[in-house]
Amino acid sequence: MPTGGGKSMLFIVPAFAAPGGTTIVVVPLVALRxxxxxxxxELGISCVLWESRxxxxxxxxxxxxxxxxxxxxxxxxxxxxxxxRRLDRIMINKCHVVLNDQRDFxxxxxQLGRLVQxxxxxxxxxxxxxxxxxxxxxxxxKHDWAAVTIYQAxxxxxxxxxxxxxxxxxxxGWGPYQWIESEAVVAFIQDHIQQAAGGKVIIYANIIGQVxxxxxxxxxxxxxxxxxxKAGVLAWFMGASPVIATTSALGMGVDIPNIRSIxxxxxxxxxxxxxxxxGRAGRDRQRSEAIIIQPAGWDAxxxxxxxxxxxxxxxxxxxxxxxxxxxxxxxVLDEYxxxxxxxxxxxxxxxxxAGEQACDGCEPD
Numbered sequence: 001m002p003t004g005g006g007k008s009m010l011f012i013v014p015a016f017a018a019p020g021g022t023t024i025v026v027v028p029l030v031a032l033r034x035x036x037x038x039x040x041x042e043l044g045i046s047c048v049l050w051e052s053r054x055x056x057x058x059x060x061x062x063x064x065x066x067x068x069x070x071x072x073x074x075x076x077x078x079x080x081x082x083x084x085r086r087l088d089r090i091m092i093n094k095c096h097v098v099l100n101d102q103r104d105f106x107x108x109x110x111q112l113g114r115l116v117q118x119x120x121x122x123x124x125x126x127x128x129x130x131x132x133x134x135x136x137x138x139x140x141x142k143h144d145w146a147a148v149t150i151y152q153a154x155x156x157x158x159x160x161x162x163x164x165x166x167x168x169x170x171x172x173g174w175g176p177y178q179w180i181e182s183e184a185v186v187a188f189i190q191d192h193i194q195q196a197a198g199g200k201v202i203i204y205a206n207i208i209g210q211v212x213x214x215x216x217x218x219x220x221x222x223x224x225x226x227x228x229x230k231a232g233v234l235a236w237f238m239g240a241s242p243v244i245a246t247t248s249a250l251g252m253g254v255d256i257p258n259i260r261s262i263x264x265x266x267x268x269x270x271x272x273x274x275x276x277x278x279g280r281a282g283r284d285r286q287r288s289e290a291i292i293i294q295p296a297g298w299d300a301x302x303x304x305x306x307x308x309x310x311x312x313x314x315x316x317x318x319x320x321x322x323x324x325x326x327x328x329x330x331x332v333l334d335e336y337x338x339x340x341x342x343x344x345x346x347x348x349x350x351x352x353x354a355g356e357q358a359c360d361g362c363e364p365d
Contacts, residue, residue, distance in 0.1 A: 002155040003127040003279025004255070008036065010123060011091045015045050015060035021088035022081055023061050026069050026112060028097045031223075031234055031254050033063050039255070050074060058086065066108035069115065078118050087120050094252050095124035096272065098140050099133055113142035127155050128275045131339050154344065155275070155337050159282045161289045161357035162329040164320060169295040176303075177213050179295060180205075180265055186217050188293070192261045193218075193243050199260035200237070203245040204277055206304040210265055214245035225249045251277040257284035264292045266302055267320060270312040271336055274319070287357060294320060322361040329359035 001007050011023050027033045033049065040047035040061055050064040068074050081087035092098075098109045115122065122141075129137060138145040165188065169179045179185065193201050205211045208224050215222035221233045223246040230249075237244040238256055251273060262281045268274040274290075282288030299320075305313055319332045334346040344352060349362035 001125075001127055001151075001153045002157055003276065004157070004283040005127065005153065005155075007093075007125045007127070008039065008255075010125065011061065011089070012040065012043065012045065014088065015040075016043060018088075019046070019060045021086050022059060023088050024069075024078070024090045025061060025063050026066060026090070026092045026115075027063050028066055028094050028109065029249070029252055030230055031250055032093065032252060033065070034231055034234060035255055036061075036063060050077075066112060070108055070111040075114075075117075078115075082118060082120070087118065089121040089123060090115050090118060091123045091125060092141075093125050095137065095141075096126040096129045096133070097252075099136060100272070110140060113140055116142045127279060128272045128337060130272075130336055152338075154334075156330060156334055156346070156356075157279065157282065158353050158356040159285055159287055160278065161287065162278070162333075162359040163289055163291045164322070164360055165291055165293050166296040167293065169298070176207065176210060180210060180213055180293075181217050185293060189214075189218065189263060192263065192289070192291075196242060196258075196260040199242070199258040200256060201243045201261045201263065202250065202259060202277075202280055203243065203263050203265065204251070204268070205245065205247065205265040206269065206302065208247060211245045211247055214265065218243055218245065220244055222246070223250050248273055248277065251280075254280060255283060256280070258286070259283065260286075260288050262288075262290045264290075266294055266298070267292060267305075267316050269305065269308050269316075271315045271319060271333065272312075274316075275333060275337060292320070322359065324360055324363070327361040329361060330356075 011025055015023050025036065027036060037047055037049070045061060046059040047061040047063065048059040050062055050068050064074060078087065092112060098112060124137070124141070135145055138148060167184050169182065172179045172182050189203065203214050205214060211222045211224055220241060220243045221236055223230060223233050223244055225247065227233060259281050262278045264277070268277065278290035281290055301313060315332070315336060319329055321327065322329045322332065328348045330349050331346050339345065349358045350356045
């Protein structure tokens with residue numbers, strides 16, 4: 001299902017309708033856990049966080065981080081739920097992260113297959129699992145693919161316009177910070193903040209120094225993995241602040257409906273990352289934009305691309321190679337993430353939905 005497509009409802013609705021048991025939800029990010037807790041509270045659903053030192057009381061939904069989900073204490077807790085017939089199901093949210101070796105929690109995510117020992121229904125949720133990775137995910141999760149039921153919807157986001165802006169940075173310098181503080185780049189971003197008209201803008205950068213630089217010139221908060229007050233920063237952005245600068249630490253699971261623009265400072269590491277991060281935009285179904293700022297002529301891989309698999313670099317390069325009248329950014333995304341769904345395989349923007357926002361290659365409006 002696409003980002004913003006309602007995957008969380010697959011565990012929220014059963015917990016609301018049949019509150020007698022417990023649904024375990026494995027969440028890979030602190031921001032995602034905080035967002036789920038807030039949503040459950042708004043709906044009046046009992047939701048608790050797993051703490052090994054104080055095993056929580058019964059709740060309809062229990063959120064657990066990957067490193068805790070594979071711990072002996074949590075395994076004991078699962079067994080107790082099974083014995084008392086209160087374990088309804090186990091959900092792995094953002095299950096594609098199991099296969100992502102760029103995450104600090106990869107060792108724990110890769111061990112989540114142990115949860116099969118709970119002998120209960122397991123549901124894996126993601127918007128970004130390419131068909132080419134399905135077999136590998138099953139192996140890591142210790143399941144036979146033939147015994148897995150797949151429910152798939154098109155992941156395309158028709159209300160998001162995909163763009164690449166290539167400013168001329170001649171004379172500005174090739175350093176990682178000078179160009180993003182240039183008058184042209186700052187003015188471009190400020191224009192999009194103003195155009196958001198009560199909505200919000202997320203600025204993504206690949207290194208913390210760039211995040212801090214953007215936060216400084218824009219006068220906004222910075223969010224990154226080592227930020228001490230991540231919850232406070234996120235709460236401020238969800239409230240009064242129209243803009244935030246962040247790394248990929250805020251790339252998944254944050255459900256803020258009125259994000260009008262997602263702006264990336266140079267290329268993302270992979271198309272999977274980009275699909276997730278650009279997927280923060282337009283969750284209220286209103287027109288939104290996903291923009292990559294890549295200075296003209298800076299086509300060589302950035303330093304942070306070192307270590308990224310060659311095939312992933314090639315996919316990013318293919319996406320960046322789309323220009324007006326040549327190629328389609330949606331085709332690049334859809335062929336990788338969907339291939340064909342219900343017999344549909346994309347040829348260009350608007351080929352199945354006249355209201356779809358056109359990309360750079362398809363005569364943008």
